[in-house]
Structure formats: structure tokens, C-alpha cells
Amino acid sequence: MAxxxxxxxxxxxxxxxxxxxALLEAGYRVTVLDSFMFRQNxxxxxxxxxxxxxxRGDARDENTLRPLLAKADAVIPLAALVGAPxxxxxxxxxxxxNRDAVLSLVRLLSREQRILMPVTNSGYGIGEQGKFCTEDTPLRPISLYGRTKVEAEAAVLERGNAISFRLATVFGMAPRMRVDLLVNDFVHRAVFDRAVVLFxxxxxxxxxxxxDVARAFLHGLANFGTMRDRPYNVGLSDANLSKWELCERIRSHLPQFVFLEAPIGEDPxxxxxxxxxxxxxxxxYAPAHSLDDGIRELIKGYRMLRNSVHGNV
Structure with missing residues (x-):
């Protein structure tokens, strides 16, 4: 088998x-197209x-894309400006x-080629109190980031032979680290500042x-036939937490961590x-890493990282 x-x-x-x-370890052949805008190795x-x-190239450049697509059985379009800020x-x-490069992919790919698309569950915007958002919940993104991802997902699913993963807020250590994501950021503040003010x-x-996000993509590739043409929320079902509850979890690992509500101001x-x-x-599919696992991992990671270059903003 090829x-x-x-x-x-x-x-x-x-x-x-x-x-x-993880893809290479699972036996796939992998080509990466990246602009290396963060000068990462x-x-x-x-x-x-x-x-x-x-x-090295830009995912928006069709002349760069075409020869790479010609050899691909499946595409995972991770290239994006990630996060509202x-x-x-x-x-x-x-x-x-986030949107137009994905529309180009949809146009250039053959019907047989598969797409596994990461989007964000921030498309749900502001949910109803006490009511779970499912994949059938209307999408009401409240940021430009959310809107571009919702539009890209719609195009991919309409084209077919695709899966989309609506990712929860991601956390954990990685070779190209992002300290600006919520859990990563709060643990960073707990380690270095020992305090955070919450809006x-x-x-x-x-x-x-x-x-577990990487494992979701591997799961989608392995079960593509039964999962295709649908969106899937990907998150920890025991971790639908408020910022305050998240801080309480972090404090259980770092008892000196202090957090308080801002008397004025608001979160954008x-x-x-x-x-x-x-x-x-x-x-x-079931996640293998808990929120507490991630907090412990981040505390170790931040003993190594002491600068602010590891973020998107």
C-alpha cells in the first residue's frame, strides 16, 4: 500500500x-509549508x-501551493493568524x-483529496446560560478571528470530503511555544508574577x-470514512471552566498564586x-491529558523559558 x-x-x-x-511517527509522509514568520526551528x-x-513559502501563494497539492492525499491547513489580538x-x-487561503485550497484540490480543518469553538461566541454548545448550535462569532474561521469551515464542509475540528482553548508545551493562550498565560503569570487580575x-x-489536538487529527485520518463531512468539537468534557475556576485549579499546584477580580475595565x-x-x-476518541497534567507540564516548561518571544502577540 502506498x-x-x-x-x-x-x-x-x-x-x-x-x-x-506525531504524523511521521504514525507512518505518514509529511510536507510542511510555512513562512517561518516567528523565526522558529x-x-x-x-x-x-x-x-x-x-x-519555506506563503500558504496564500497559489504558485507555491499547486506543486505541493499535486503530491498530497490530504491537507491539514494550519496556516493562520491565530487568536483575536x-x-x-x-x-x-x-x-x-485564515479564509482566502482556505478558499484557494478548496478550489485547487481534486474531489478525492481530503481536508482536515482546524477551526475554533470561539465561533459559538456567547452561549446560553447553562446550555451546552453542540455542533448544531448556531455560530455567532464575535471576533474577526472567529468570523474568518467560521467562513473557512463553511467552505470546506460545503466542498465535502472533509472534517473540521472546532478546537477548545489549547494548552501545553510545544517546540514553537505560545505563552499568550489562556491556560499557558495564567500558569506563566502564576509562576513568574504569582498574581493575575481577572476581567x-x-x-x-x-x-x-x-x-490531544494532534491525537484528534490522527483519529480523523484513521476514521475518515465514518467521520467525514461533519464538524467536531474537540475539548475536555470535564473542563468547561470559568477563568476563576481555572485559577483555582492552578492555585492547587502553586499555592502562592493570588488572583482577584478587576474593579474596573473589561476583557476585549x-x-x-x-x-x-x-x-x-x-x-x-477520548483525550489522554487532563487540565492538571497540562498545568504540571507548563510549570516545568517555564523553568526553561524566561522570555516573551514565545507568543503570537
Missing amino acids: ETHILVTGGAGYLGSILVP SLSNVCADPRFDVV LCDMDKLAAVST EPHFKRNYIHIR DKRDYIVSNARIEATG
Whole structure:
């Protein structure tokens, strides 16, 4: 049987730096297209693998994409400006990378080629109190980041032969680290500042370990026939937590951590929802890493990282 060849755009980023080695370990041939905009060398550990190749380039450039797509059985489009703050810093790049580059992929790919698309469960925006968001819940994104991802997902699922993963807020250590993600950020503050001031501490969201995101993609590839043409929430079902509850969990590991509600001001990120992950769990997928596992891991990681270059903003 011929090797399955996977093209991963943005494969040197936070998620790609964990996913690409996992794909290679599972026996896939992998080509990464990345602009290396953060000057990272996050895939240096897999360069010795003959089934790995890497191209420096822009996922929006169709002349770069075409020859790479010609060899691919499946595409995982990770290339994106991730997070509301980064998208707001460069709105044109956010739209052209997060949405338009995916529309180009949809147009250029043959019907037989598969797409496994990461999007964000931030598309749910502000949920109804006490009511779980499922994949059938109307999408009401409240940020440019959320809107571009919702539009890209719609195009991919309409085209078919695709799966989309609506990722919870990701946490955990990676070779291309991001300290700006909520759990990673709060643990960083707990380690170095021993304090955090919370805006809207009751706002809830769902969380997932980065290695469990990689496992979701491997699960999707292995079960593509039964999972295709649907979106799947990917998160920890026991971690629909408010910011305050998250801080309490962190304090159980770092007892000197102090957190309090800001008397004035507000969080620009208004997301507030709880999420059901029952659909992907029904396919046999289950996360392997708990929130507490991730907090312990991050505390160790931050003994090594002492600067602020490991973020998107």
C-alpha cells in the first residue's frame, strides 16, 4: 500500500510542531509549508526523517501551493493568524490567510483529496446560560478571528470530503511555544508574577491539551470514512471552566498564586460558553491529558523559558 502523503500548511507553528512529529511517527509522509514568520526551528528534530520535507513559502501563494497539492492525499491547513489580538493587529492578513487561503485550497484540490480543518469553538461566541454548545448550535462569532474561521469551515464542509475540528482553548508545551493562550498565560503569570487580575472572571470556556489536538487529527485520518463531512468539537468534557475556576485549579499546584477580580475595565475577548464534545467521543476518541497534567507540564516548561518571544502577540 502506498504511503499517505499529507501537506500541512503552517506546520512549524504551535500545533504543527506537535502534530507533524506525531504524523511521521504514525507512518505518514509529511510536507510542511510555512513562512517561518516567528523565526522558529520547531521542526529541527524531524529533519532526519526521510518521509519529511519542508518548503519555506506563503500558504496564500497559489504558485507555491499547486506543486505541493499535486503530491498530497490530504491537507491539514494550519496556516493562520491565530487568536483575536493577532488578527486585529493585521486585519488584511487575517482575512487572506485564515479564509482566502482556505478558499484557494478548496478550489485547487481534486474531489478525492481530503481536508482536515482546524477551526475554533470561539465561533459559538456567547452561549446560553447553562446550555451546552453542540455542533448544531448556531455560530455567532464575535471576533474577526472567529468570523474568518467560521467562513473557512463553511467552505470546506460545503466542498465535502472533509472534517473540521472546532478546537477548545489549547494548552501545553510545544517546540514553537505560545505563552499568550489562556491556560499557558495564567500558569506563566502564576509562576513568574504569582498574581493575575481577572476581567469577567465568570466567563466560561472549554480547554484541550495540544497533544490531544494532534491525537484528534490522527483519529480523523484513521476514521475518515465514518467521520467525514461533519464538524467536531474537540475539548475536555470535564473542563468547561470559568477563568476563576481555572485559577483555582492552578492555585492547587502553586499555592502562592493570588488572583482577584478587576474593579474596573473589561476583557476585549467576550467569549462565554460551555461545550459538548459528545459527537467526537461517540467515534471512539477520548483525550489522554487532563487540565492538571497540562498545568504540571507548563510549570516545568517555564523553568526553561524566561522570555516573551514565545507568543503570537
